[in-house]
Amino acid sequence: MTTINAIEVSHLTKRFAQKTVVDDISFSVKPGEVFGLLGPNGAGKTTTLRMMTTLLKADAGQVKIFGHDTVKEGRLARSMFGLTGQYASVDEDISARENLMIFSRLNGLSRQDAKARTAELLTEFSLENSADKALKNFSGGMRRRLDLAVSLITRPALIFLDEPTTGLDPRTRTQMWTTIRKLVQEGSTIVLTTQYLDEADQLADHLAVIDHGKVVKMGTPAELKQQIGGTKLAFTVNDQTQVAQAFKLLGAQVTSAVQQTGQQLSVSLKQITQLTPILSALTQAKITISQLSVQEPSLDDVFMNLTVGKN
Amino acid sequence: MEVQTHSGNVLMNTATMAYRNLLKTVHNPDQFMDVIVQPVMFMLMFTYLFGGAIAGGVQAYLPTIVPGILIQTMLSASSGSGAQIREDLDSGVFDRFKSLPMAHIAPLAGQLFGDILRLVIATITSLTTGYLIGWRPDVSFGWIIVIGLLAILTGWALSWLFALVGLLAKSAGTVQSFSLITMLALSFMSNAFVPLKSLTKPLRVIANFNPVTYVITAIRQILATGSWTHEALLVLGFDILIVAIFAPLTVWAYDRN
Numbered sequence: 001m002t003t004i005n006a007i008e009v010s011h012l013t014k015r016f017a018q019k020t021v022v023d024d025i026s027f028s029v030k031p032g033e034v035f036g037l038l039g040p041n042g043a044g045k046t047t048t049l050r051m052m053t054t055l056l057k058a059d060a061g062q063v064k065i066f067g068h069d070t071v072k073e074g075r076l077a078r079s080m081f082g083l084t085g086q087y088a089s090v091d092e093d094i095s096a097r098e099n100l101m102i103f104s105r106l107n108g109l110s111r112q113d114a115k116a117r118t119a120e121l122l123t124e125f126s127l128e129n130s131a132d133k134a135l136k137n138f139s140g141g142m143r144r145r146l147d148l149a150v151s152l153i154t155r156p157a158l159i160f161l162d163e164p165t166t167g168l169d170p171r172t173r174t175q176m177w178t179t180i181r182k183l184v185q186e187g188s189t190i191v192l193t194t195q196y197l198d199e200a201d202q203l204a205d206h207l208a209v210i211d212h213g214k215v216v217k218m219g220t221p222a223e224l225k226q227q228i229g230g231t232k233l234a235f236t237v238n239d240q241t242q243v244a245q246a247f248k249l250l251g252a253q254v255t256s257a258v259q260q261t262g263q264q265l266s267v268s269l270k271q272i273t274q275l276t277p278i279l280s281a282l283t284q285a286k287i288t289i290s291q292l293s294v295q296e297p298s299l300d301d302v303f304m305n306l307t308v309g310k311n
Numbered sequence: 312m313e314v315q316t317h318s319g320n321v322l323m324n325t326a327t328m329a330y331r332n333l334l335k336t337v338h339n340p341d342q343f344m345d346v347i348v349q350p351v352m353f354m355l356m357f358t359y360l361f362g363g364a365i366a367g368g369v370q371a372y373l374p375t376i377v378p379g380i381l382i383q384t385m386l387s388a389s390s391g392s393g394a395q396i397r398e399d400l401d402s403g404v405f406d407r408f409k410s411l412p413m414a415h416i417a418p419l420a421g422q423l424f425g426d427i428l429r430l431v432i433a434t435i436t437s438l439t440t441g442y443l444i445g446w447r448p449d450v451s452f453g454w455i456i457v458i459g460l461l462a463i464l465t466g467w468a469l470s471w472l473f474a475l476v477g478l479l480a481k482s483a484g485t486v487q488s489f490s491l492i493t494m495l496a497l498s499f500m501s502n503a504f505v506p507l508k509s510l511t512k513p514l515r516v517i518a519n520f521n522p523v524t525y526v527i528t529a530i531r532q533i534l535a536t537g538s539w540t541h542e543a544l545l546v547l548g549f550d551i552l553i554v555a556i557f558a559p560l561t562v563w564a565y566d567r568n
Binding site: 053054055075076078079083085089090091092093094095102103105106107108134150 | 327403408413
C-alpha cells in the first residue's frame with residue numbers, strides 16, 4: 001500500500017526578471033514528518049514556500065498537496081494547510097481575540113464554533129490574559145504565538161512555518177520549538193524554512209539544503225552530517241617536540257588527513273571506536289595531551305560545506 | 312478533533328472582512344479625523360474667505376459651496392481606500408487572506424464596503440456644517456437624503472478606482488501623493504468652488520469634461536428644483552459603470568499581485 005505524500009514538488013521554477021530564483025526544485029514530504037528547507041538568506045526558501053502555499057504562481061513545475069494540484073484545485077489545496085508567514089501576518093490594529101474570530105469565520109466556521117475555537121486556542125497558546133489588548137502592545141513571542149494559533153484554527157494536517165523563530169529571544173525560541181514538537185506528536189506534517197542550523201537539527205526529520213535556487217543536498221540531519229565526515233577528534237600536544245611524532249602516530253590510525261594548527265592536531269573519525277587505539281598509542285609513546293575534544297559534526301559544517309556564501 | 316467548516320460564500324466572507332475593517336476603525340477612531348476635520352475646515356475657509364469675492368456674500372455662496380465641498384470630501388475619503396489596501400498588502404496580512412480557502416474578491420470588497428462608513432460620516436459632517444453656517448436648501452428632507460446617497464455612491468465607485476491604484480502602486484506613500492494630486496486637480500478644475508463662466512476658455516473646456524462637474528451639477532439641480540433630473544440619472548449610470556469596470560480590474564490586479 002502506498003500512502004499519498006503530504007507534498008509533492010516537481011520541477012518548480014520561478015524567475016524574477018532575468019534571475020532564476022527557484023531553479024527546478026523537486027522533493028516530496030511524507031505525512032507526519034517535519035521537513036526543513038535550509039539555506040542562507042536569498043537562497044529561494046521563501047519563494048519556494050510562497051509557491052507551495054499558492055501565494056505565488058510558478059513559472060514551471062507543479063505542487064501537489066495531499067494529491068491536489070495547487071493550481072487546478074487551489075481552493076481545495078488551500079483548505080488543507082495552515083500558513084505562518086515570516087512576518088507576523090495578523091492584524092495589528094485589532095485584538096488577539098478579534099483576529100482569531102475573524103480568521104475562524106473566514107475559514108468557514110459558524111459564529112458559535114468560531115467563538116469556541118477562539119477560546120480554545122487562546123488557552124492553548126497562553127494568550128487569555130492579553131486576549132483583548134491591542135496587538136501593538138504584544139511582545140514578539142506573543143505575536144508569533146498568535147500567528148501560529150491563527151494557522152491552526154482548522155487543525156490543518158499540514159502546516160507551513162516560514163522562519164518561525166527569526167528574531168525571537170532564546171527562551172521564546174525554545175517555547176516555540178516545544179509547541180512545534182507538540183504539533184508533530186498530534187500528527188501534523190510540518191514544513192519549515194529556517195536559516196538556523198540548530199533549529200533544523202532540533203526539529204527536522206528531513207532536510208533540503210537550498211542555495212542559489214537549487215537543492216544542493218537532501219537527507220536526514222544525520223545523513224547530511226555523515227557526508228561531511230564523521231566525528232571530529234581534536235587535542236593539543238603538550239610538549240612541542242612531540243608534535244611531529246604524534247602527527248605520525250595519528251596518521252597511522254586513520255585513513256583521513258590529519259590537520260595541524262600549532263600544537264593542536266585534529267582528525268575525522270569514521271567510527272567512535274577508533275578513539276581507544278589512538279589514545280592508547282599516545283599513552284604508550286608517552287605523549288601527554290590536553291584539551292581533548294570529540295565532536296559530532298554540526299549542521300554548521302554541512303551548511304558551510306554546501307552553500308556558497310555571497311559575502 | 313475535527314473542526315467543522317463549510318466553504319463560506321462570497322457574501323459571508325465579504326461581511327466578515329467588512330466587519331474586520333469596522334473593528335479596525337473602532338480601535339483607531341483617529342482614522343475618521345480626515346473625513347471630519349477636512350470638510351469642516353474647507354467649508355469654513357471657502358465660505359468665509361471666498362464667499363464674498365465669488366458670490367458677493369456668504370449666504371449667496373452656500374448653495375454653490377456645500378455640494379462642492381461634499382464631493383471634494385468624497386474624493387479624498389475614497390482615496391483613503393487605496394492607501395489602506397496598500398498598507399494591508401505591505402503588512403503581510405493579505406498573504407494570510409490569500410492562503411485561506413475563501414473567495415478572492417472578499418478582502419477587497421470587505422475593505423470597500425467597510426469604507427462606506429467613512430463616506431457616510433463625511434457626508435453627514437459636510438451637510439451638517441453647511442446647515443450650521445446657514446445653508447437652507449429649499450427642498451424636503453427626502454431630497455437631502457437623495458443627494459447624500461448619490462454622493463456616497465459616487466465616492467464608493469471612486470474608491471474602486473483608488474483601490475486599483477493601491478494595488479498597482481509601489482508603496483502607501485505613492486498612493487497618498489497620487490490621491491492628493493488627483494483630488495486637488497479634479498475638485499479645483501471643476502465647478503465645485505467657482506462658476507464655470509468665470510473660467511478662461513481652456514480651463515472651462517477641462518472643467519466641462521471633468522466628471523466631478525457633472526456630479527456637482529446634478530446635486531445642485533436636485534437641491535434647486537426638488538426633482539430627479541436627467542443629470543442625476545447620468546451620474547447614477549456613470550457610478551454603476553465605474554464599479555462594473557473597476558471591480559473586475561481590481562480583482563485582477565489583486566490576483567496578479
